[in-house]
Amino acid sequence: MKQSITVTVNGQSRSAEVEPRMLLVHLLRDVFRLTGAHVGCDTTSCGVCTVLVDGTPVKSCTMFGVQVDGRSVTTVEGLAANGAMHPIQEAFKEEHGLQCGFCTPAMMLVATALLEENPDPTEDDIRWAISGNLCRCTGYQNIVKSVQFCAEQMRQASAGAPS
Amino acid sequence: MFPSNFEYFAPTTLDEALGLLAEHGEEAKVLAGGQSLIPLMKLRFAAPAVVIDINRVAGLDHLEESKRGRGFLRIGALVRNATLERSDLLADRYPTMATAAPLISDPIVRNQGTLVGSLCHADPQGDFGSVMLALDGEVVVKSTAGERRIPIKRFLDGPFTSTIRPDELAVEARVPSPEGRFSGTYLKLERKVGDFATVGVAVFVSTERGKVTRAGIGLTGVGATNIKATEAEAALVGNRLTDATIDEASRLAAAAADPRTDVRGSADYKRDVVRVYVARGLQELSGARAA
Ligand SMILES: Cc1cc2nc3c(=O)[nH]c(=O)nc-3n(C[C@H](O)[C@H](O)[C@H](O)COP(=O)(O)OP(=O)(O)OC[C@H]3O[C@@H](n4cnc5c(N)ncnc54)[C@H](O)[C@@H]3O)c2cc1C
Ligand code: FES
Ligand code: FES
Numbered sequence: 001m002k003q004s005i006t007v008t009v010n011g012q013s014r015s016a017e018v019e020p021r022m023l024l025v026h027l028l029r030d031v032f033r034l035t036g037a038h039v040g041c042d043t044t045s046c047g048v049c050t051v052l053v054d055g056t057p058v059k060s061c062t063m064f065g066v067q068v069d070g071r072s073v074t075t076v077e078g079l080a081a082n083g084a085m086h087p088i089q090e091a092f093k094e095e096h097g098l099q100c101g102f103c104t105p106a107m108m109l110v111a112t113a114l115l116e117e118n119p120d121p122t123e124d125d126i127r128w129a130i131s132g133n134l135c136r137c138t139g140y141q142n143i144v145k146s147v148q149f150c151a152e153q154m155r156q157a158s159a160g161a162p163s
Numbered sequence: 164m165f166p167s168n169f170e171y172f173a174p175t176t177l178d179e180a181l182g183l184l185a186e187h188g189e190e191a192k193v194l195a196g197g198q199s200l201i202p203l204m205k206l207r208f209a210a211p212a213v214v215i216d217i218n219r220v221a222g223l224d225h226l227e228e229s230k231r232g233r234g235f236l237r238i239g240a241l242v243r244n245a246t247l248e249r250s251d252l253l254a255d256r257y258p259t260m261a262t263a264a265p266l267i268s269d270p271i272v273r274n275q276g277t278l279v280g281s282l283c284h285a286d287p288q289g290d291f292g293s294v295m296l297a298l299d300g301e302v303v304v305k306s307t308a309g310e311r312r313i314p315i316k317r318f319l320d321g322p323f324t325s326t327i328r329p330d331e332l333a334v335e336a337r338v339p340s341p342e343g344r345f346s347g348t349y350l351k352l353e354r355k356v357g358d359f360a361t362v363g364v365a366v367f368v369s370t371e372r373g374k375v376t377r378a379g380i381g382l383t384g385v386g387a388t389n390i391k392a393t394e395a396e397a398a399l400v401g402n403r404l405t406d407a408t409i410d411e412a413s414r415l416a417a418a419a420a421d422p423r424t425d426v427r428g429s430a431d432y433k434r435d436v437v438r439v440y441v442a443r444g445l446q447e448l449s450g451a452r453a454a
Contacts, residue, residue, distance in 0.1 A: 019168060020170070021167065023165075044201075062198060062272075063201070064171070066171050067173075067194075067197075069173075131269050131356045132270050
């Protein structure tokens with residue numbers, strides 16, 4: 001039996017009728033047509049399906065869509081605002097934090113959640129935060145650099161901003 | 164991968180949850196962090212007709228010490244592993260659990276997974292089972308018929324089998340508060356970040372005037388359930404932690420292990436890792452030189 005749910009996705013209220021067994025990643029990709037959350041391993045291991053639920057990173061292949069009824073979900077499509085890229089997107093571009101790009105949406109979301117909690121992370125903090133996300137291309141080096149670059153830019157921006 | 168279909172309930176109160184379990188128990192599964200249940204459902208190793216999602220039930224996310232009796236730590240069914248990993252209370256007072264938490268899976272899985280869910284899942288490779296055995300914890304379960312408090316040794320019944328009944332909900336785990344001088348740690352051999360243990364060892368001791376008053380040793384991944392190395396524990400109580408007593412306890416712990424050869428290593432290898440890790444853990448606790 002289908003169930004109706006209402007979710008705030010990237011700031012917009014969206015409703016859908018779904019079977020309870022539909023995984024969050026399929027709700028996002030197939031129903032809401034947001035294909036930024038990828039499916040890699042489908043076994044809770046690779047992290048490429050990661051999205052933020054109420055700001056917290058979650059593997060969307062391991063949560064049911066009905067579980068986010070009434071909650072707020074952020075996908076990579078929600079990072080850019082008013083036609084401008086998010087600082088984390090600028091940073092991945094600047095520091096060559098991606099090659100094929102398959103892991104990138106998840107990496108950027110995990111990084112934004114980390115920086116929200118800890119604006120000045122050490123390299124170890126960053127490596128800890130992305131330890132649930134596999135990348136088969138970059139060797140992680142430039143991903144770490146991108147997050148460091150972003151942290152630096154965001155700190156400078158907030159130091160320069162009138163309080 | 165798609166799980167088979169099910170009816171979904173998301174109760175918001177404990178009474179409502181217990182009512183649903185009373186009605187659907189046999190054909191239902193409780194959904195907590197979902198980090199074990201959902202993978203099993205996707206593989207169709209589990210195909211419950213009813214899923215009772217407890218994530219919206221109020222009053223299950225407490226992590227606190229109770230001063231009742233001799234005092235104990237209470238870990239509610241919705242306390243996430245990420246919370247345990249960051250808790251100062253755990254770091255100060257329950258070091259065995261505090262060291263195990265960040266070694267479980269990866270940070271994203273830990274945002275969801277719960278200690279109580281891990282105990283109910285009763286995976287012999289689960290790390291918290293050993294921690295609970297070392298600390299002599301118990302699980303509090305409730306149903307519409309009332310409440311039971313089940314010592315962890317009786318709670319873990321076999322591989323993926325606990326003694327909780329289908330109509331019961333585990334509401335919290337409890338661990339007695341430490342007394343006197345105490346220390347504890349968890350050592351885990353894993354092939355890579357996020358992997359299950361090849362071998363895991365939980366150790367805990369409390370001492371008075373240099374002598375051990377309580378010792379706890381739990382073993383992960385080397386038997387059909389987590390194993391409490393009771394003979395090794397008994398060998399320590401009343402004694403000082405010396406090279407000789409540590410040696411004896413680690414040999415007894417290795418003898419209590421019942422490992423199987425698999426992709427992670429041979430039985431002999433794992434048994435020897437138990438010996439080395441118990442010795443290393445106890446050396447660390449005694450503040451003596453490393454093993
Ligand atoms: C990639 C990966 C790696 C992992 N690595 C490790 C590891 O190294 N060590 C380790 O210990 N664990 C590991 N886990 C397991 C993880 O810690 C699980 O989250 C945990 O074992 C189960 O907790 P949960 O809250 O997710 O339970 P769920 O998946 O929601 O439930 C598990 C089972 O317990 C039952 N249950 C849950 N809560 C209750 C309750 N309150 N009352 C009654 N029944 C209940 C459910 O019905 C189900 O049968 C890993 C998981 C993944 C996906
Ligand atoms: S697809 Fe979800 S963790 Fe790999
Ligand atoms: S850039 Fe290809 S997987 Fe990370």
